Amino acid sequence: xxxxxxxxxxxKKLMFGIAPKPxxxxxxxxxxxxxxxxxxxFTLPMMSINQSTLEQVFAHYxxxxxxxxxHAVHMNSKGVVLEFETLLEMTKxxxxxxxxxxxxxEICESYFQKYGLVSEIRLTPNDLREFERPAHQRxxxxxxxxxxxxxxxxxxxGDLLSIESTGGKEVSDEALMMCDxxxxxxxxxxxxxxxxxxxxxxxxxxxxxxxxxAAGDSACGFANTAMVLAEKKYIPxxxxxxxxxxxxxxxxxxxxxxxxxxxxDCGYEGPFLKAITxxxxxxxxxxxxxxxxxxxxxxxxxxxxxxxxxxxxxxxxLSGMAPxxxxxxxxxxxxxxxxxxxxxxxxxxxxxxxxxxxxxxxxPQALILSPENxxxxxxxxxxxxxxxxxxxxGALAALDIIEEALHSGKMMLAEMETNYIPILREDLNSIPxxxxxxxxxxxPLLDESKFTLSEYGL
Amino acid sequence: MDDLLTKLLEAVEFGKVDKKxxxxxxxxxxxxxxxxxxxxxxxxxxxxxxxxEALIPAMARVGKKFAECKIFVxxxxxxxxxxxxxxxxxxxxxxxxxxxxxxxxxxxxVKGDLHDIGKNLVxxxxxxxxxxxxxxxxxxxxxxFVEALKSNPGAVVGLSALLTTTMVNMxxxxxxxxxYAPETKILIGGAxxxxxxxxxxxxxxxAPDPQKAVEYMNKLAS
Numbered sequence: 001x002x003x004x005x006x007x008x009x010x011x012k013k014l015m016f017g018i019a020p021k022p023x024x025x026x027x028x029x030x031x032x033x034x035x036x037x038x039x040x041x042f043t044l045p046m047m048s049i050n051q052s053t054l055e056q057v058f059a060h061y062x063x064x065x066x067x068x069x070x071h072a073v074h075m076n077s078k079g080v081v082l083e084f085e086t087l088l089e090m091t092k093x094x095x096x097x098x099x100x101x102x103x104x105x106e107i108c109e110s111y112f113q114k115y116g117l118v119s120e121i122r123l124t125p126n127d128l129r130e131f132e133r134p135a136h137q138r139x140x141x142x143x144x145x146x147x148x149x150x151x152x153x154x155x156x157x158g159d160l161l162s163i164e165s166t167g168g169k170e171v172s173d174e175a176l177m178m179c180d181x182x183x184x185x186x187x188x189x190x191x192x193x194x195x196x197x198x199x200x201x202x203x204x205x206x207x208x209x210x211x212x213x214a215a216g217d218s219a220c221g222f223a224n225t226a227m228v229l230a231e232k233k234y235i236p237x238x239x240x241x242x243x244x245x246x247x248x249x250x251x252x253x254x255x256x257x258x259x260x261x262x263x264x265d266c267g268y269e270g271p272f273l274k275a276i277t278x279x280x281x282x283x284x285x286x287x288x289x290x291x292x293x294x295x296x297x298x299x300x301x302x303x304x305x306x307x308x309x310x311x312x313x314x315x316x317x318l319s320g321m322a323p324x325x326x327x328x329x330x331x332x333x334x335x336x337x338x339x340x341x342x343x344x345x346x347x348x349x350x351x352x353x354x355x356x357x358x359x360x361x362x363x364p365q366a367l368i369l370s371p372e373n374x375x376x377x378x379x380x381x382x383x384x385x386x387x388x389x390x391x392x393x394g395a396l397a398a399l400d401i402i403e404e405a406l407h408s409g410k411m412m413l414a415e416m417e418t419n420y421i422p423i424l425r426e427d428l429n430s431i432p433x434x435x436x437x438x439x440x441x442x443x444p445l446l447d448e449s450k451f452t453l454s455e456y457g458l
Numbered sequence: 459m460d461d462l463l464t465k466l467l468e469a470v471e472f473g474k475v476d477k478k479x480x481x482x483x484x485x486x487x488x489x490x491x492x493x494x495x496x497x498x499x500x501x502x503x504x505x506x507x508x509x510x511e512a513l514i515p516a517m518a519r520v521g522k523k524f525a526e527c528k529i530f531v532x533x534x535x536x537x538x539x540x541x542x543x544x545x546x547x548x549x550x551x552x553x554x555x556x557x558x559x560x561x562x563x564x565x566x567x568v569k570g571d572l573h574d575i576g577k578n579l580v581x582x583x584x585x586x587x588x589x590x591x592x593x594x595x596x597x598x599x600x601x602x603f604v605e606a607l608k609s610n611p612g613a614v615v616g617l618s619a620l621l622t623t624t625m626v627n628m629x630x631x632x633x634x635x636x637x638y639a640p641e642t643k644i645l646i647g648g649a650x651x652x653x654x655x656x657x658x659x660x661x662x663x664x665a666p667d668p669q670k671a672v673e674y675m676n677k678l679a680s
Contacts, residue, residue, distance in 0.1 A: 179532040234531040
């Protein structure tokens with residue numbers, strides 16, 4: 001791993017709205033430069049996307065962007081990011097995705113010209129390679145439309161580039177269901193890392209070519225799947241917590257390849273990335289309950305630079321359309337954070353302490369997100385010589401933190417949860433630091449028909 | 459109940475696949491489902507009895523514990539693996555007709571959707587309930603469901619979707635299936651799916667979780 005030390009080594013400096021390496025956008029947002037902005041994410045209501053519904057699809061996105069920005073002006077917003085996370089058909093046929101970016105960018109520009117409202121579009125094509133099993137991560141014909149959408153979407157006005165890439169998912173889906181921590185380390189720290197290197201080298205090169213911002217990748221398909229499964233009580237929360245920490249070594253590869261942030265909202269590994277690399281991050285918490293439940297509602301915002309709602313359908317609520325309603329919720333949250341920042345560090349620190357204290361001991365997944373624990377785990381995440389060693393060290397530190405919280409009586413967990421702690425610790429300790437040794441250990445345990453090693457450069 | 463069947467029931471309930479399996483710790487070094495099934499067959503216990511008095515009740519207990527949040531999915535999967543080890547030994551008796559399952563369940567995630575964790579859980583639980591499974595995988599269109607029905611007449615069909623833009627494909631699949639075999643029982647599930655949506659598209663049952671799917675299937679078989 002290229003990062004060997006932390007950019008933010010003091011928990012008090014891991015603060016919302018402030019990043020050591022802020023990102024300035026085309027129209028003038030300075031993300032991580034002293035204030036928090038809203039990042040609104042949205043999707044279509046229940047409908048098909050095909051040739052006969054395209055005009056309706058475009059109309060939905062037009063309505064969303066206009067409605068959100070109009071309300072942002074009304075609320076004196078300091079700036080908004082609109083995340084356009086494409087749906088399958090919009091990536092398969094890039095011209096659809098590009099047209100939606102064009103429509104929304106035109107609206108962003110008109111609100112900028114008319115009212116001075118600064119807004120930008122984060123373009124997040126979905127990873128089509130998931131459709132092939134076993135996946136052809138490097139040779140898939142799906143890469144062509146994905147990168148066409150990236151490039152043409154940038155030209156049409158997408159300023160921040162992200163993706164939720166899926167390298168390693170062939171292994172992680174089963175590993176998650178079996179609470180197989182070695183399988184998760186293999187999926188994330190071997191396959192995931194290698195795929196991220198392949199993908200992000202290309203994305204960064206494209207972004208640099210067009211003067212756009214390579215923002216970051218989220219381990220959503222891995223760690224958020226774990227979180228949602230834990231919410232449903234399908235897998236233990238302690239396992240989901242460990243998966244989150246392991247995912248850091250995979251998501252940080254985007255930064256190693258040149259991504260500068262803001263990291264993506266659904267990557268709850270963001271605080272670790274911020275501590276290690278200094279980039280700004282987007283986070284989501286209570287405002288994302290429209291998309292999924294979580295145990296991280298307040299604490300997730302403790303060091304956010306963009307504050308997001310994950311995704312909401314464009315449907316009518318009593319107050320108005322749902323994206324507009326969520327924009328309002330996000331704006332009130334960021335107003336509060338910005339008022340605290342404006343009042344000075346002591347005030348911001350108090351607000352952060354309250355956001356942390358209200359969640360921290362309610363769930364191990366929240367526990368690891370307190371600034372103190374983020375820094376403590378991050379130190380472990382950079383001290384080894386390999387991604388595998390760092391994943392293992394970080395996960396073991398997280399287990400230590402969980403056990404300390406249990407022993408102090410501050411956190412309570414059911415026995416069926418705590419039973420997993422020694423099992424996970426034993427499994428982690430059995431992992432060798434060296435990649436070749438680890439691969440040799442894992443291959444006999446995995447179903448090799450489900451993934452192709454050569455597609456990961458192995 | 460025969461002592462062997464009691465032991466087999468326990469082995470499947472707690473996920474003991476075979477003697478060398480380290481899981482679960484309390485059954486370490488004891489025979490697992492693999493050995494116990496062989497012993498049961500060799501001692502003359504009828505295969506149908508093995509299925510009905512050991513395997514299905516074991517998985518029913520597992521399903522109940524899971525529904526009551528007393529175990530996590532990995533424990534349930536270990537039980538399914540133990541049952542799989544047992545079923546492997548019973549396979550020749552299915553082929554000869556000496557054992558009959560409750561029926562066939564054709565299951566798939568609908569076209570445009572790749573999410574299969576929920577579908578796999580349902581499939582595993584239904585299999586544990588004594589049904590044969592035809593798992594069509596993900597991104598499955600109406601043509602493949604109909605083809606599977608042609609090979610398995612009278613099968614129950616399960617459709618899964620996680621996205622608001624793919625759940626709409628369920629409607630077209632239900633219509634196509636109804637055209638081919640109107641009497642087919644169809645259940646649907648997935649995060650955005652509701653009972654109202656189920657009714658609107660003409661499906662028969664909305665399963666909010668795997669256990670409810672099994673309960674519905676068992677009612678169909680009774």
